[in-house]
Amino acid sequence: MINYKTREEAELIRKSCKIVNDAIAETAKILRPGITTMQLNDRAEEYIRSKGAIPNFKGYEGYPFATCISVNAAVVHGFPDDLPLKKGDVVSVDVGAVLDGWHGDSAYTFVLKNTTPEVVELIKTTKESLYEGIRKATAGNRIGDISSAIQQHTEKQKGYGVVRELVGHGLGRDLHEDPQIPNYGKRGTGHVLKEGLVIAIEPMINLGRKEVYTKDDGWTVVTRDGKPAAHFEHNVFVQKGKADILSSFESIEKAEKANEFLYSE
Numbered sequence: 002m003i004n005y006k007t008r009e010e011a012e013l014i015r016k017s018c019k020i021v022n023d024a025i026a027e028t029a030k031i032l033r034p035g036i037t038t039m040q041l042n043d044r045a046e047e048y049i050r051s052k053g054a055i056p057n058f059k060g061y062e063g064y065p066f067a068t069c070i071s072v073n074a075a076v077v078h079g080f081p082d083d084l085p086l087k088k089g090d091v092v093s094v095d096v097g098a099v100l101d102g103w104h105g106d107s108a109y110t111f112v113l114k115n116t117t118p119e120v121v122e123l124i125k126t127t128k129e130s131l132y133e134g135i136r137k138a139t140a141g142n143r144i145g146d147i148s149s150a151i152q153q154h155t156e157k158q159k160g161y162g163v164v165r166e167l168v169g170h171g172l173g174r175d176l177h178e179d180p181q182i183p184n185y186g187k188r189g190t191g192h193v194l195k196e197g198l199v200i201a202i203e204p205m206i207n208l209g210r211k212e213v214y215t216k217d218d219g220w221t222v223v224t225r226d227g228k229p230a231a232h233f234e235h236n237v238f239v240q241k242g243k244a245d246i247l248s249s250f251e252s253i254e255k256a257e258k259a260n261e262f263l264y265s266e
């Protein structure tokens with residue numbers, strides 16, 4: 002069942018998203034070789050709580066932490082841990098928060114300098130594919146239009162692996178609502194998008210092959226070939242003509258640019 006949102010409700014989701022994105026920006030300020038992903042997690046969690054919100058991942062189907070931090074071959078749902086990050090690491094930070102009953106969920110992939118041209122291209126292309134998908138998220142289009150745009154930009158054009166096992170989703174009163182938003186599919190197929198739908202679009206793209214497995218922690222999704230992956234996520238309010246992006250990478254990109262340890266475009 003799909004729950005459509007009013008403009009007022011979408012604005013409440015935007016408030017949750019702002020906290021989520023600023024929490025990711027806080028991690029971007031302190032990212033450097035030697036820092037642990039648990040330190041990033043704790044900074045993000047502290048920030049969310051300081052804004053009166055609650056981390057919505059913690060306890061979700063038993064997930065034990067406030068954030069998912071996925072390094073290198075980890076695609077998504079990585080556990081924060083006490084291992085120091087190293088030069089060249091690819092670090093995806095996925096954060097969620099609930100404020101006044103409304104959920105926000107967003108993710109961004111950082112790269113610690115120095116990196117390779119192929120990793121730079123993967124990160125750039127994955128972020129672009131998110132916006133390609135968002136461009137199709139308008140009333141009257143179908144879910145397959147979003148999915149196909151992401152797949153075309155990544156798999157068809159660059160030969161990257163598009164993860165099949167995990168998908169984007171509706172959100173609002175719950176972190177995960179209907180419908181599912183796959184990152185692969187056919188144009189003109191699937192549910193028709195209607196005004197008021199709020200969805201998380203989240204391409205998970207592998208530099209190498211598309212196959213993944215889940216580690217024995219029960220959560221961490223890792224590429225089979227051990228090559229790195231990227232993940233970006235926005236929450237989007239479907240409208241006629243143009244989607245309204247409720248999350249924003251503005252504070253994150255500002256912090257990324259200001260951090261000498263991070264690669265930025």
Ligand code: MF3
Nearest residue numbers: 057058059061064069095106
């Ligand atoms: N951003 C992730 C997603 O939608 C949420 C992580 S799942 C959790 O899929 F269990 F960690 F909450």
Ligand code: CO
Nearest residue numbers: 106201203234
């Ligand atoms: Co999500």
